[in-house]
Amino acid sequence: MNALTKGLMMKDKAARKIKINILRFDPNIPNDRPRIDMFELEEAPGMTLFIALNDIREHHDASLKFDFVCRAGICGSCSMLINGRPGLACRTLTSTMEPEIMLAPLPLFELIGDLSVYTGNWMRGLNERLETWIHTQEEVDVERLEERMEPELAEEIYELDRCIECGCCVAGCGTIQMREEFVGAVGLNKIARYRLDPRDKRDDDDYYELVGDEDGVFGCMTLLGCEDVCPKELPLQSKIAYLRRKMVEVGLNKKD
Amino acid sequence: MKHDRLHKSVDAYLKLHNSSTPARLDFVQSVTGFILALFIMGHILFEATILISKDAMYAMTRFFEGYYFFGETYPGIISFLAAAIFIILIVHTLAALRKFPSNYRQYSIFRKHSAEFRHNDTTLWLWQVITGFMMFFLASVHLYMMMTNPGDIGPFASADRIVSGWMWPLYLVLLISVVLHTFIGLYRLALKWGWFEGKKPKESRKVMKKIMIAAIVFYIGIGLAALGAYIVIGIEHSDKVGARYHPTEGGQQ
Ligand code: HEM
Ligand code: SF4
Ligand code: SF4
Ligand code: FES
Numbered sequence: 001m002n003a004l005t006k007g008l009m010m011k012d013k014a015a016r017k018i019k020i021n022i023l024r025f026d027p028n029i030p031n032d033r034p035r036i037d038m039f040e041l042e043e044a045p046g047m048t049l050f051i052a053l054n055d056i057r058e059h060h061d062a063s064l065k066f067d068f069v070c071r072a073g074i075c076g077s078c079s080m081l082i083n084g085r086p087g088l089a090c091r092t093l094t095s096t097m098e099p100e101i102m103l104a105p106l107p108l109f110e111l112i113g114d115l116s117v118y119t120g121n122w123m124r125g126l127n128e129r130l131e132t133w134i135h136t137q138e139e140v141d142v143e144r145l146e147e148r149m150e151p152e153l154a155e156e157i158y159e160l161d162r163c164i165e166c167g168c169c170v171a172g173c174g175t176i177q178m179r180e181e182f183v184g185a186v187g188l189n190k191i192a193r194y195r196l197d198p199r200d201k202r203d204d205d206d207y208y209e210l211v212g213d214e215d216g217v218f219g220c221m222t223l224l225g226c227e228d229v230c231p232k233e234l235p236l237q238s239k240i241a242y243l244r245r246k247m248v249e250v251g252l253n254k255k256d
Numbered sequence: 257m258k259h260d261r262l263h264k265s266v267d268a269y270l271k272l273h274n275s276s277t278p279a280r281l282d283f284v285q286s287v288t289g290f291i292l293a294l295f296i297m298g299h300i301l302f303e304a305t306i307l308i309s310k311d312a313m314y315a316m317t318r319f320f321e322g323y324y325f326f327g328e329t330y331p332g333i334i335s336f337l338a339a340a341i342f343i344i345l346i347v348h349t350l351a352a353l354r355k356f357p358s359n360y361r362q363y364s365i366f367r368k369h370s371a372e373f374r375h376n377d378t379t380l381w382l383w384q385v386i387t388g389f390m391m392f393f394l395a396s397v398h399l400y401m402m403m404t405n406p407g408d409i410g411p412f413a414s415a416d417r418i419v420s421g422w423m424w425p426l427y428l429v430l431l432i433s434v435v436l437h438t439f440i441g442l443y444r445l446a447l448k449w450g451w452f453e454g455k456k457p458k459e460s461r462k463v464m465k466k467i468m469i470a471a472i473v474f475y476i477g478i479g480l481a482a483l484g485a486y487i488v489i490g491i492e493h494s495d496k497v498g499a500r501y502h503p504t505e506g507g508q509q
Binding site: 081084085174177178209221223225228235237244245247254255256 | 273274275276278279280281282283354355357362365366369370372373374375377378381444447448449450453457461
């Protein structure tokens, strides 16, 4: 068998027709109504949803709105509901799915149009609300060497810092769908991250003020949608459980 | 602190400080859920002694009435136990109520989310809420009867209540909902507090889910078998309703 026939056979095998249904709606266009558009295309080898959507925009409908930046699962822009489940389009191979695919924008976030949502706005609000930065009274002296940190601890903090704020855990959380004030796994993970960091001088009483209520860790119903959809596979379940144990400790010892 | 949430004057008061109550409620919900779960795991097995023999079940009721400690039976012990469980149940329900969808909008959002998401643990939570809600009524009826008629427990008395007293439909639904609720609850409890997490939480979770399913199958199986046995006895005994069981010669006293 020569290379050409091999190539042709591969092409034959890969040439599956796929149908991509997309929930379309642009709140900025007057009188626009939500609708589902279907696009039929030929699957290419190694095709991701990112490639498929670009194909659609190039050859079928130039008005389709969706977000991408890195194409490598790093920036968190391309999150959407893929067959009802939150995920990153750039990391999803079409070959892993049935030939009929349904795409919809992530719920809860502000809709820019079609598959594009404004997660950044929401995440900024969350970060301000939870004050996700190092709190310290120390004067920063850029001349001085930074304090040392055990490699294991640095590793552990880094593990939680890998969150790309894609919002998948938010879209996968039944609690937050019902109660929009809930901080979600992304928020709880951030508190767990700063709590680990010795440079942050806040103590558990301070963290209790941030997440020691029903909008915080006690609102979580352990549905674990977050854990199962996080594309960075952060240890959300065990971090939320850990935070819950610590916050209950504070609560049970509190007077009021 | 939470500037963004201080829009309304009532929030200003509420958010002055985070109260300790949510922490207490979460803790109480888990502790009461755990006690109830332990109780149910024992309870269904004790009732299933009917599968061994009428004498075994009779001996079990005498045991709980204190016969082997005091030499006499005190049905009041059963009343006391039933009342204690009732109180724990009420506290558990009060704590768990805050998790219920609080209006139709929330309920339908959750239903839609769970249907589209097709995520097992999310669906299980819905089952837990539904079974919990059903037990509100079913468990209350059952517990009230045990509190007020503690003497009427035995191979014939129980079987008569189940068949001639028409309790079997209630017990059937109660059995299925209590077993589902208990083991889904225990599974969630372990994940919620990080018990048995080990080095690989994802693997531990899979193992725990298998244990949960096995326990559900086992308890529903044994519960159904026991209920079936009471029904058979109840039908045979339906012309002598009210007559009490007397242990066979040489049987345990
Ligand atoms: C024998 C009876 C019962 C047993 C053994 C039991 C056991 C449990 C357990 C172990 C949990 C997990 C606790 C936790 O998540 O902290 C739980 C949660 C729950 N229970 Fe029960 N329970 C019983 C009766 C009820 C009743 C009557 C209701 C009625 C409202 C109820 C409603 C709930 C709800 C809604 C949850 C979930 C709460 C959440 O998601 O955080 N339970 N139960
Ligand atoms: S925790 Fe995971 S799912 Fe949630 S925003 Fe971060 S990376 Fe995305
Ligand atoms: S465990 Fe469930 S309720 Fe808690 S944050 Fe994750 S998805 Fe939401
Ligand atoms: S495009 Fe950056 S994560 Fe998908």
